[in-house]
Every structure is written in C-alpha cells, then in structure tokens.
Amino acid sequence: xxxxxxxxxxxxxxxxxxxxxxxxxxxxxxxxxxxxxxxxxxxxxxxxxxxxxxxxxxxxxxxxxxxxxxxxxxxxxxxxxxxxxxxxxxxxxxxxxxxxxxxxxxxxxxxxxxxxxxxxxxxxxxxxxxxxxxxxxxxxxxxxxxxxxxxxxxxxxxxxxxxxxxxxxxxxxxxxxxxxxxxxxxxxxxxxxxxxxxxxxxxxxxxxxx
Amino acid sequence: xxxxxxxxxxxxxxxxxxxxxxxxxxxxxxxxxxxxxxxxxxxxxxxxxxxxxxxxxxxxxxxxxxxxxxxxxxxxxxxxxxxxxxxxxxxxxxxxxxxxxxxxxxxxxxxxxxxxxxxxxxxxxxxxxxxxxxxxxxxxxxxxxxxxxxxxxxxxxxxxxxxxxxxxxxxxxxxxxxxxxxxxxxxxxxxxxxxxxxxxxxxxxxxxxx
DNA sequence: GTCTATACCCTGATAGAC
DNA sequence: GTCTATCAGGGTATAGAC
Numbered sequence: 001x002x003x004x005x006x007x008x009x010x011x012x013x014x015x016x017x018x019x020x021x022x023x024x025x026x027x028x029x030x031x032x033x034x035x036x037x038x039x040x041x042x043x044x045x046x047x048x049x050x051x052x053x054x055x056x057x058x059x060x061x062x063x064x065x066x067x068x069x070x071x072x073x074x075x076x077x078x079x080x081x082x083x084x085x086x087x088x089x090x091x092x093x094x095x096x097x098x099x100x101x102x103x104x105x106x107x108x109x110x111x112x113x114x115x116x117x118x119x120x121x122x123x124x125x126x127x128x129x130x131x132x133x134x135x136x137x138x139x140x141x142x143x144x145x146x147x148x149x150x151x152x153x154x155x156x157x158x159x160x161x162x163x164x165x166x167x168x169x170x171x172x173x174x175x176x177x178x179x180x181x182x183x184x185x186x187x188x189x190x191x192x193x194x195x196x197x198x199x200x201x202x203x204x205x206x207x208x209x210x
Numbered sequence: 211x212x213x214x215x216x217x218x219x220x221x222x223x224x225x226x227x228x229x230x231x232x233x234x235x236x237x238x239x240x241x242x243x244x245x246x247x248x249x250x251x252x253x254x255x256x257x258x259x260x261x262x263x264x265x266x267x268x269x270x271x272x273x274x275x276x277x278x279x280x281x282x283x284x285x286x287x288x289x290x291x292x293x294x295x296x297x298x299x300x301x302x303x304x305x306x307x308x309x310x311x312x313x314x315x316x317x318x319x320x321x322x323x324x325x326x327x328x329x330x331x332x333x334x335x336x337x338x339x340x341x342x343x344x345x346x347x348x349x350x351x352x353x354x355x356x357x358x359x360x361x362x363x364x365x366x367x368x369x370x371x372x373x374x375x376x377x378x379x380x381x382x383x384x385x386x387x388x389x390x391x392x393x394x395x396x397x398x399x400x401x402x403x404x405x406x407x408x409x410x411x412x413x414x415x416x417x418x419x420x
Numbered sequence: 421g422t423c424t425a426t427a428c429c430c431t432g433a434t435a436g437a438c
Numbered sequence: 439g440t441c442t443a444t445c446a447g448g449g450t451a452t453a454g455a456c
Contacts, residue, residue: 019422042450051424054421117330120327131396138397142397162399169383170383177348181333187348201373201411250431261440262441263440263441272433
C-alpha cells in the first residue's frame with residue numbers, strides 16, 4: 001500500500017458501491033411500481049442503465065436484489081419517520097405533531113406508500129421482510145407512543161400499549177384505506193377531522209381519574 | 211314448454227352454473243394462496259378438475275376470472291360481517307359485539323384475510339376491485355358505526371364519522387398488523403386488551419358533556 | 421467487471437377432435 | 439361443451455467475449 005491509501009479506501013469502493021446504488025435506484029422504481037412478480041430483470045436493467053449480467057454479479061438473484069432493496073427502504077422509512085428533531089410541547093400538541101409527521105412522511109410519499117403495499121403483498125412469500133417492517137416501523141412506533149403514554153399518568157390511560165395500537169393503528173388504516181384503497185375518492189374524511197377526534201379521544205381519557 | 215317447465219329452469223341452468231362454481235372454487239383456492247401474477251391457469255385447471263379450455267369458455271381470460279372471483283368473495287365477506295342477526299343491548303355491549311364479530315369473521319377466516327391482502331396487493335392493477343371492496347366492506351362498516359354513534363348523542367361523540375373511522379380502523383389495522391404482518395409473533399396484544407381499551411375510549415367521550 | 425447472446429422453462433391463449 | 443395438443447412470447451439465469 002504505497003501511494004494513496006485514502007484513494008484505495010475512498011475511491012474504488014465508492015466505484016463499486018456506486019454501481020450497486022445505480023442498480024438499487026433503478027430496481028426500486030420498478031419493484032415499487034410493478035410489484036415483485038410483474039417486475040422483470042430486463043426492465044430493471046433497462047431502468048438502471050446496466051446490463052442484466054451486472055445485476056447478477058452484484059446480487060445473487062432476483063430474490064436477493066428484492067430483499068436488499070426492501071431492507072434498505074424499510075430502514076430509510078423508519079429513519080424518515082422517527083429520527084425527526086426532538087418534539088416538544090404539551091401532550092395535546094406533541095401527539096398531534098407525531099401523527100402529522102407520520103401522515104406526511106408516509107401518506108404523502110409515494111415510495112413509502114408503495115413500500116407498505118409491497119410488504120403486505122409479499123408477506124406470504126417473504127415473511128422475513130414483513131417481520132422486519134413490523135419490527136422496525138410498527139413496533140418502534142407503538143413503543144414510542146406507549147412509553148410516552150406510560151410516562152404521562154395525568155393522561156389517565158389504563159393500557160398504554162393498547163392505546164398506542166389504537167392511536168398508531170388509526171393512522172395506518174387511514175393511510176391504507178384513504179391512500180391505497182381509493183377511500184379518498186369514495187369516503188371523504190380530512191386529516192384534520194381524523195386528528196381532531198384522535199386527540200379528543202386521548203385527552204378525554206384523563207377524565208376517568210377523579 | 212310442455213312437460214316439465216321447472217326442470218327446464220332448475221336443471222340445465224344449475225348444470226352450467228355448477229361448472230362455473232367448480233371453476234370458481236378451484237380458482238379461489240389458488241388465487242388466494244398465490245396472488246394474481248403467481249397463479250397460472252394450468253394450476254387453476256388442475257385444482258378445479260377441469261381443462262384449461264373449459265375455463266376460457268366460461269370466463270373471458272385470466273383477468274375476467276379474477277374479477278368474477280374477487281367480486282363474489284367481496285360480497286360474501288360483506289354479508290358474512292354485516293348480515294348478522296340483529297344486535298342489541300346497551301352501547302357498551304353492542305359495540306363490543308360488533309367489533310368481536312368483525313374480528314371473528316375476518317381475522318379468524320383465512321379466506322377473508324387473504325382477500326384483504328389480495329385487494330391491497332392488486333389495488334394498482336385492479337383499481338375497480340379495490341374500490342368495490344372499499345365501497346362494500348369499509349364504507350358500509352363505517353356508515354353503520356357512524357349512524358349508531360350519531361343516533362346516540364348520550365355518547366357525546368362530536369364527529370361520528372371520524373370516530374367510526376378510528377373504531378373500525380383500529381380493527382382493520384389490528385388484522386393487518388397482527389394477522390398478516392406477523393405482529394402476533396412480534397408484538398403480543400390480545401384482542402381483549404384491544405377491545406377493552408377501545409370500549410373505554412368510546413365510553414369516556416360522554417364525559418365531555420356537562 | 422461489464423457487455424452480447426443464448427439456453428431452457430413456463431406462461432396465457434388457441435385449434436381441432438369428439 | 440369439453441378435452442388434448444400446441445403456439446408464440448417472455449421469464450430467469452448463465453456462458454463466453456472483451
């Protein structure tokens with residue numbers, strides 16, 4: 001290792017990493033749009049601008065490419081939702097912010113919307129990917145909410161975990177029904193109305209204490 | 211029309227209808243298990259016990275067969291959930307019954323579970339089927355709940371439609387996460403705990419009035 | 421490492437005997 | 439109406455030139 005040890009680390013690695021990036025970016029576009037079975041490796045190679053054999057040299061096979069892609073997207077989705085700058089304010093404000101962040105990050109992002117659809121679609125054929133999504137996105141979401149509920153006894157919530165499911169689940173089902181199953185066109189229900197009722201619901205629990 | 215007008219109506223029609231039934235039953239098993247793209251017409255013909263050509267003579271093509279099958283299942287799902295013998299009792303009991311019926315009919319029925327998964331999977335390729343599902347199952351469910359909330363002002367619910375979404379959506383997301391996305395194995399949350407909190411939540415709204 | 425060309429399989433759909 | 443046999447097309451994956 002004579003001359004440029006940094007270029008040996010920073011130059012060629014990014015070179016091959018860049019190809020992988022290029023393939024993944026193309027593959028993401030096709031898989032998210034078409035689903036697993038309808039996606040052909042020809043289409044991916046065309047979209048990524050590389051030959052088919054190049055894909056097979058970087059990834060084992062179609063399944064390997066798909067798994068790598070879903071894992072990356074799932075982690076990105078998690079970070080996008082939860083690694084926001086620290087939220088603050090009283091419960092009524094903070095909880096609404098959390099809900100708004102989720103809706104903005106998922107419902108308004110075609111990629112994460114398609115990811116959710118794809119995870120559900122392939123939950124039978126790729127159970128490990130569905131479990132990864134559940135572990136990272138859903139479980140973390142519930143945990144954060146649950147811990148918040150538990151650490152604020154003044155809210156009067158008996159079962160924080162169950163309430164976290166109801167709160168987060170209302171958002172998930174809103175995304176699925178309204179954005180994926182065309183509920184937007186068929187049953188109008190604005191986000192503000194949903195969030196108003198959701199907040200109202202959480203807050204009125206405190207009246208159970210006396 | 212001499213001898214047996216009844217047999218002319220009841221005999222030959224069921225004969226061809228029976229073939230369609232046979233095809234549909236076989237097709238349902240394969241499509242629900244494999245999804246649309248992974249299902250081959252060869253597999254369907256084998257499962258139904260008829261030749262491929264027979265399928266094509268009864269249905270236009272693979273899409274036609276799929277649409278007929280999903281429409282039938284969606285209607286059956288709706289009837290299974292909502293056409294139950296009239297429920298009765300005070301709100302705290304009736305609402306819990308409604309929720310239990312939904313969970314029993316959908317979460318415990320592999321066919322309707324797979325139907326929901328399939329509707330979401332193919333929502334892009336068959337939007338009309340997703341809309342049918344949303345119209346019949348989801349919209350009706352919300353309407354029934356919404357009307358019930360609206361006709362019981364003593365519950366103190368400000369926005370019955372939004373509350374209906376939260377109530378029904380919590381059940382839908384419970385089914386999707388726990389039953390489809392392996393939440394059962396990863397995040398334990400019993401139905402009783404969910405229902406307890408859900409009922410608690412609805413009931414505590416009434417304390418907003420005074 | 422990357423491309424072109426190809427092997428081999430399975431798909432949806434059809435033609436023709438009965 | 440129902441079956442057997444078949445077609446044309448596109449799928450994944452690989453071989454070999456460079």
